[in-house]
Amino acid sequence: MDTALQERLHLALLAQRRAFEAERMPSYEVRRDRLLRLLAMTRQYGDELAAAMAQDFGHRARQESLLADLFTVEAGARHAMKHLRRWMKPRRVATPLHFLPGRNVLMRQPLGVVGIVSPWNYPYYLAMEPAIAALAAGNRVLIKPSELTPATSELMARIVAEHFRAEEMQVITGGADVGKAFTELPFDHLFFTGSTAVGRHVAQAAARNLTPVTLELGGKSPAIVDRSCDMDLTASRLAFGKLFNAGQTCVAPDYLLVPRELVEPLSQRLMAEMGRLYPHIAGNADYTAIATPRHLARLQALVDDAARRGARVLRTHDEQPDPAQDRRLVPALLLDVPPDATVMQEEIFGPLLPVVAYDQVDEALAHVNAGDRPLALYWFGSDTSVRDHVMQQTHAGGVTVNDCLWHLGQEEQPFGGVGASGMGAYHGEWGFRTFSKEKPVFLQSRLAGTALLRPPYGATFERLLALLRRISG
Numbered sequence: 001m002d003t004a005l006q007e008r009l010h011l012a013l014l015a016q017r018r019a020f021e022a023e024r025m026p027s028y029e030v031r032r033d034r035l036l037r038l039l040a041m042t043r044q045y046g047d048e049l050a051a052a053m054a055q056d057f058g059h060r061a062r063q064e065s066l067l068a069d070l071f072t073v074e075a076g077a078r079h080a081m082k083h084l085r086r087w088m089k090p091r092r093v094a095t096p097l098h099f100l101p102g103r104n105v106l107m108r109q110p111l112g113v114v115g116i117v118s119p120w121n122y123p124y125y126l127a128m129e130p131a132i133a134a135l136a137a138g139n140r141v142l143i144k145p146s147e148l149t150p151a152t153s154e155l156m157a158r159i160v161a162e163h164f165r166a167e168e169m170q171v172i173t174g175g176a177d178v179g180k181a182f183t184e185l186p187f188d189h190l191f192f193t194g195s196t197a198v199g200r201h202v203a204q205a206a207a208r209n210l211t212p213v214t215l216e217l218g219g220k221s222p223a224i225v226d227r228s229c230d231m232d233l234t235a236s237r238l239a240f241g242k243l244f245n246a247g248q249t250c251v252a253p254d255y256l257l258v259p260r261e262l263v264e265p266l267s268q269r270l271m272a273e274m275g276r277l278y279p280h281i282a283g284n285a286d287y288t289a290i291a292t293p294r295h296l297a298r299l300q301a302l303v304d305d306a307a308r309r310g311a312r313v314l315r316t317h318d319e320q321p322d323p324a325q326d327r328r329l330v331p332a333l334l335l336d337v338p339p340d341a342t343v344m345q346e347e348i349f350g351p352l353l354p355v356v357a358y359d360q361v362d363e364a365l366a367h368v369n370a371g372d373r374p375l376a377l378y379w380f381g382s383d384t385s386v387r388d389h390v391m392q393q394t395h396a397g398g399v400t401v402n403d404c405l406w407h408l409g410q411e412e413q414p415f416g417g418v419g420a421s422g423m424g425a426y427h428g429e430w431g432f433r434t435f436s437k438e439k440p441v442f443l444q445s446r447l448a449g450t451a452l453l454r455p456p457y458g459a460t461f462e463r464l465l466a467l468l469r470r471i472s473g
Contacts, residue, residue: 005174006181012170013185016113016140019167025109026138028085034135034168035084038128039077041163046070048155049124056123056149058289058327064245069124072409076129079411079428080136087136087432093440098468101445108436110138112188117179117202119194120146120291121248121349127156130191130214131169133431139189141169144182148292180205187211189435193250194218195347196372196420214424214434216250217417218347221374223253223404224364224390225266226381233402234380235269238353239277241378241404243331246288247351248295251376251398251408254348257364260357267314267333267355274316274331281328282321289327290350296327299350302343303332306354311337361386365393373397373419378404397421 023030042049050065093104114134118127127143134141143160145153150173157171164170172182183190183202186209192202193216206213223241225234242253258266278287290296300323307313312335321328331351337344343354358364368377377396379387387401397417398407408415416425426434444450452464 005178009172009178009181009185012142012166012172013113013187015167016142016170020110020112020140028088031088031136031138032081032084034164035077035081035132037163038132038135039074039081041159042070042073042077042124042128045155045159049152052151052155053123053149055151056120057291059285060245060288061286063286064288065124068245069122072125073128073132075409076132076411076427080132080432083429084136087429090441097471098449099442100449102448103443103445105441105443107439107441108137108433109439111435111437112139114139114141114435115182115185115187115190116141116143117183117190117192117194118143118145120148121245121250123149123152124156126193126216127171130193130426130431133426134189134191134435135169137432137435139435140167142182142185142187143169143171144179145171145173147173147175147179184208189214191426191434192216199422214426215417215422216415216424216426217375217420217422218250218349219372219374219417219421220254220344220347221251221376221378221396222364222368223256223378223380224361224368225256225258225262226361226379226383226386227259227262228381228383228386229402230380230382231262231266231269235266235273237403238378238380239270239273242353243274243277243287243351244405246290246329247331248288248291248349249405251405252349253353253376253378253404254374255344255354255356257356257358257367260359263335263355263357267335270333270353271314271316278316278331281317281319281330282326284328287328290329291327293323293327295350296323296329299329299348299352302346302348302350302352303334306334306337306341306343309338309341311335311341311343311354361390362393365390368394373417373421375417375421376400376405376407395419 050062053065054060091106093106095104116130123145127145131141145156153173157173160169160171183205190206190211191214196217199215199217203213278284314333316331329351334354337354373395375397377394377399379390379401395418400407411428414425414430415427416422424434
């Protein structure tokens, strides 16, 4: 990366750091104003943002952009404004008896300058949702969006500059070299959404500055179908969850675990439901294209590899769009997939869905637990004892029962990964806490019993210590 660009990055960080030093604890009014401007920006430019995302993808369903990228940001901003005063308020914390009449208070302070690295698949939402939390917590924000969505990234840079001073929030565009240099800056917190492989490099870069990180990654999120499920309901909701944004979603169901005797009937219902949602593929305005030719080629290679290894490929439609003209990919179910197939080793991130048979539920759980801990897990059924067993015996970043994706939209719940699918969490108050230092403060009283614990030590100290041991046991 050239020296001028490196200097630009450091100057942007320095300007925000100086601004933070001049206003270390922004008032409620200042923070609310910033959130109002972000909300107004989203509403004012919603149509342009949806058009930019469609341009970047080759085609993206307008309704998916309105729902997943724009409505979610509006909802997050409104939620933060509604609860901001309570989040900012110092909290009384219980004080042990032997420290009374002193008292404990937990004070929430902004960290300083937050760096956000956002991906291409939901380019506005995954930049602005963490920004909402960072601004609510009183921080300054620098955002590096994906170079794979250049129209959206450039539009974000322009509209953020219209609504925010550079020392409040700024979007920095550029390629992978800019992204690498960005993650090496000494932020007070670095927030990254992307692949597990890149997340490892981001964590290493941040560690050199002792910068704390939140990593929102991905992985192979399973959907476990129980024998007690409603087959039609299950097929309908799986089809939507898998094909929304053409499967280019970090929490999309990556593969199904299905009782052996239900594999064929559920597969047929899934095929029918996918065909009902999208009666045709080529030119379908409701169906999103694969983001880049490289991603499309990778998905096609996954299907070819699985077929060569003996998998059955069930395509939902007979048509095959010309990839040079239309990157919409025909959905496919993959049955009898051998475990060493690449599609069973890598996160898919597209409209391909392997179906894996099991006989007993513990076989399904063993399959899930043998891999990295996923970002999401889905369970379909009505037997609550089986459901509770699955919840207790698996780890995942989050769970939706009898549906897909929707746990991501819960502002009152934390969203984040576990293990290889990420670390840390955000959304709602959880995001506010991520970008705050919760500073414990002990307020000592003028009359303090701790004076009896000072030298010179003697019998009084011994008796008091013995008493403290009894009352604290």
